[in-house]
Amino acid sequence: MNATSLFDASELTAFADKLLAKGVARRAAITMAVKKGAQNVKNDTCEDLSSSGNKAFRRIPITYTVKEAPGRISAEIGPTKGGAGSLANIAFFGTAKGGGTHRFYEHGEEELPKLAEYVARAAVEGF
Numbered sequence: 001m002n003a004t005s006l007f008d009a010s011e012l013t014a015f016a017d018k019l020l021a022k023g024v025a026r027r028a029a030i031t032m033a034v035k036k037g038a039q040n041v042k043n044d045t046c047e048d049l050s051s052s053g054n055k056a057f058r059r060i061p062i063t064y065t066v067k068e069a070p071g072r073i074s075a076e077i078g079p080t081k082g083g084a085g086s087l088a089n090i091a092f093f094g095t096a097k098g099g100g101t102h103r104f105y106e107h108g109e110e111e112l113p114k115l116a117e118y119v120a121r122a123a124v125e126g127f
Contacts, residue, residue, distance in 0.1 A: 038066060041108050046062050057090075060087055061079060
């Protein structure tokens with residue numbers, strides 16, 4: 001090419017737009033995978049608590065929040081503060097007198113392999 005030649009960047013621009021769109025779609029798919037995993041952990045924890053012989057433990061509310069930052073998508077799962085949620089430590093971890101008969105971290109550990117598979121699948125979709 002010489003200095004008077006014109007360069008048509010339309011194909012390069014279209015390719016860049018396509019890559020960007022795939023990146024946005026991939027991030028959305030990964031976010032949905034994290035939400036699905038968080039919901040599964042929440043449901044399993046709620047199901048575990050609903051089987052409690054302690055009426056107050058059955059009312060412990062479990063929620064999750066998905067957070068997004070550059071390069072990171074995470075979920076925080078746990079009991080709400082106050083009210084019946086204040087009993088969560090006793091339900092999950094017990095006291096010196098006993099308790100701790102309900103599972104908490106274990107539900108997340110069980111979900112992790114499925115979540116990793118969903119995220120990996122979302123990360124490579126479209127390529």
